[in-house]
Amino acid sequence: MTSAAISTTGPTADLADGPAAGGSVVVPIPTPAGDLSDALACDLAVADALGYELARLFRLVQRTSRGSGPADLDRATFHVLIHLASADGPQRSADLAEALCTDPSTVSRRVAALVKQGLIERRADPDDGRASLLAVTDDGHSALEQSRRYKARLVAEVLGAWPIEKRQALVALLADFCTDFQQHDMSPGPVARRH
Template sequence: MHASGPVDREGLTVPSQEHTGEEADLAGADRIGSELVRLIRLLERAFAQYQAEYPDAVERATYLLLVHLVNDGPRRSSALAEAVHSDPSTVSRQIGHLVRLGLVERRADPDDGRATLLAATDEGRRVFEENRRLRNQTIAAMIAHWSPSDRQQLGTLLARFTTDFENYRSRSTEAGPGDAAAADRS
């Protein structure tokens, strides 16, 4: 099926007034999907450039563990692996790296002395806060020319989309591998 109608700056068909029902839904989803792919590529390029400039920087997946420990507090490795949807052995290796850097420490679990909790150190919290500050300054500079209502609307819609994406993925996973694969086909 060849799409016709107005196109945006990326050459993608823009949903028009003549689309109805499912066609409009799919055209809108195509536009959103294309923009998400574009954003992900830009983010990956920015992360790769950052890694090239700072070869000792913590990998993005490893840094995510620190983010969870700062935001959610100390937790067991298994709970952390579940929170980031990763394999426990991968998380164990990544945590080892964060411990060597002094960003995370292992502590005895006060409820079960045989178990270990992982916790962000003061240095880990400092690194997290500094990265967050830099990220926020960059985003603020990028959208400084937007109206306050547009900035607010982006935050609101992005939070809504992220929550719906997370909930949809959870439901798809709970439905089973075959059902999830069918739900994720594009």
């Protein structure tokens, strides 16, 4: 079996402060003759490094958002607004919870707060008089647009020195990862390997 270094900050560094000295993890890469345990060891090492980097990213984003002022929405509000704004018409709360992979009671509390803030509104469901539909208000659209512009500027600054191919690769790989993660979450077995 051969080995390869995956650049990571490692578990000894502060998640938000960047790489520690010598911050690479050596990940075993199975040779063609390697056995299943070698492949599993490689998968686990890569998953561990990825999990660490994702946790570090979330902490960095959280720290950056604290000082961003009113231009940025908190993550939960952003996800509710972006989903409702991009949906094909108003949504029921239960459908919103399912789309966001969130508990209905959590969504219900978030919706109540956003209605109170005037960012979303409840409308009567024409198909069921007992139910209501959720839609983004004009103020909600405005807040969402401001937040999207803020996030886009921030990411553009961070990736400014990257060549366009590297930026596109990041988006493509992250989209593949999210799709596979979502499919794995909904299915009992492992997702087939991509080549």
